[in-house]
Amino acid sequence: MPTSAELRDAERAESTYEWDAAPGSDPRAPGLWIYLLVGALFGVVLTKGEAISWFRIQEMFRFQGFHMFGIFATALPTAIVGVQLLKRRWRRTLGGDAIVVPPKHLGSGVRYGAGGTIFGLGWALTGACPGPLFALLGAGVTTMAVAIASAMLGTWTYGRVRTRLPH
Amino acid sequence: MPDILLRPWPWYVAGPLIGLFAPLLLWLGNRLFGVSSNLRHLCAVIAPRGIPYLSYDWRRDGSWNLTFVAGIVIGGLLAGVVFRNPEPVAIADSTRAALASLGIRDLGGLVPRELFAWASLATVRGWIVIVGGGFLVGFGTAYAGGCTSGHGISGVANLEAPSFIALAGFFAGGLLGTFLLLPLVLGLR
Numbered sequence: 001m002p003t004s005a006e007l008r009d010a011e012r013a014e015s016t017y018e019w020d021a022a023p024g025s026d027p028r029a030p031g032l033w034i035y036l037l038v039g040a041l042f043g044v045v046l047t048k049g050e051a052i053s054w055f056r057i058q059e060m061f062r063f064q065g066f067h068m069f070g071i072f073a074t075a076l077p078t079a080i081v082g083v084q085l086l087k088r089r090w091r092r093t094l095g096g097d098a099i100v101v102p103p104k105h106l107g108s109g110v111r112y113g114a115g116g117t118i119f120g121l122g123w124a125l126t127g128a129c130p131g132p133l134f135a136l137l138g139a140g141v142t143t144m145a146v147a148i149a150s151a152m153l154g155t156w157t158y159g160r161v162r163t164r165l166p167h
Numbered sequence: 168m169p170d171i172l173l174r175p176w177p178w179y180v181a182g183p184l185i186g187l188f189a190p191l192l193l194w195l196g197n198r199l200f201g202v203s204s205n206l207r208h209l210c211a212v213i214a215p216r217g218i219p220y221l222s223y224d225w226r227r228d229g230s231w232n233l234t235f236v237a238g239i240v241i242g243g244l245l246a247g248v249v250f251r252n253p254e255p256v257a258i259a260d261s262t263r264a265a266l267a268s269l270g271i272r273d274l275g276g277l278v279p280r281e282l283f284a285w286a287s288l289a290t291v292r293g294w295i296v297i298v299g300g301g302f303l304v305g306f307g308t309a310y311a312g313g314c315t316s317g318h319g320i321s322g323v324a325n326l327e328a329p330s331f332i333a334l335a336g337f338f339a340g341g342l343l344g345t346f347l348l349l350p351l352v353l354g355l356r
Contacts, residue, residue: 032231035195038235038238039238040241043245044243045176057341060341071178071182072182072319079189080324086193093195103327104327104329112311113332116311118303121300123300136243140244149301151305
C-alpha cells in the first residue's frame with residue numbers, strides 16, 4: 001500500500017498532465033482566442049447534429065434509430081485517422097512542438113468501468129454528456145445551469161472521496 | 168431566414184465533423200479534446216481547498232479548455248437560438264410511443280419541456296433528472312477520468328484500452344438508466 005503522502009504526490013503529478021497537455025512553448029502557438037472559435041464550432045456541430053437532444057439520446061439507448069450510432073460510427077474513424085496521422089506522420093503542432101499524447105493508466109480498470117457506468121446513468125437521465133450540457137445552456141435550456149452546478153458538485157465529491165475508491 | 172440554415176444536419180455531416188475536433192486541438196497546441204475536465208477546472212477555481220485532486224494550476228492547465236467550453240455555449244446559442252430548427256427532432260415513431268407511455272408527450276424543442284422547465288425543479292422527478300442526473304454525470308466522468316469526448320473520442324482515437332472500457336461503461340449505464348431508472352423516476356410527481 002502506498003502511503004498517503006505518496007498518493008498525494010501521485011495525484012499532484014497526475015493532475016497536471018492527465019487530462020490537459022502542457023501549454024505550447026513556442027511563441028507561434030495560437031492564443032486562447034482560437035479555442036473560443038473552435039469551441040463555438042463544436043457547439044454548433046453538436047447542436048445542429050442534434051447530439052445534444054434528450055430525444056436523440058433516448059432513441060439511441062432504445063436502439064430505435066440510427067442517427068446517434070451514425071454520428072459515432074463516422075466520428076470515431078475520422079478521429080482515429082486524424083490523431084494517428086498527426087502522431088505518426090506530421091508529428092508537430094501548429095506552433096512546432098512535438099505531438100505528445102500522454103497515455104492513460106489502465107491500473108485495475110475499475111475506475112473506467114465503474115465511473116463510466118455511473119456517468120452513463122446520468123447521461124440517460126439528463127440526456128446530456130458534459131459537452132451538450134454547455135451547448136444546451138447556450139441553446140436556451142437554462143435549467144442546464146443547475147445540472148452543470150450539480151455536475152460540478154459531483155466532480156468535487158469525487159475529489160473528496162477519491163482515495164477511498166478503487167481505481 | 169433561409170431554410171438551409173435552420174435545418175438540422177444529418178449524421179453523415181455531423182459525425183465526421185465531430186471527429187475532426189480531437190486531431191484539430193492536438194494540432195493547434197497539443198490539447199487533448201475532452202469537455203469533462205472543465206468540471207474539474209471549475210471546481211479548482213471555486214473550491215479547491217483541502218482537496219489535492221483540485222489543487223493545481225488551473226490557469227496554466229485549464230485556461231484553453233475553459234475558453235473552449237465558453238465557445239460551446241456560444242455555439243449552442245447560435246445553432247439553438249439564432250438558427251433554431253423550428254421543427255421537433257425527427258426521432259423514430261417507436262421512440263415517440265415509448266416516451267408517450269412514460270408520460271413524455273411534448274416533443275418540441277431539443278429536450279422535453281415537461282422535464283427541463285424551471286417549474287420541473289419543484290417536482291421530485293424533475294429534481295432527480297436535473298440535479299441527480301447532473302451529479303452522476305459529474306461524479307462518473309471524474310471517476311472514469313473522461314466523458315464521451317475525452318474517452319469516447321479522444322481516447323479511442325489514441326487507441327487506448329481504458330477508453331474502450333469506459334465507453335462500454337457509458338453504454339451499460341445508459342441502458343440501465345433508460346430501462347430501469349428512467350421509468351421509475353418518470354413515474355414520480
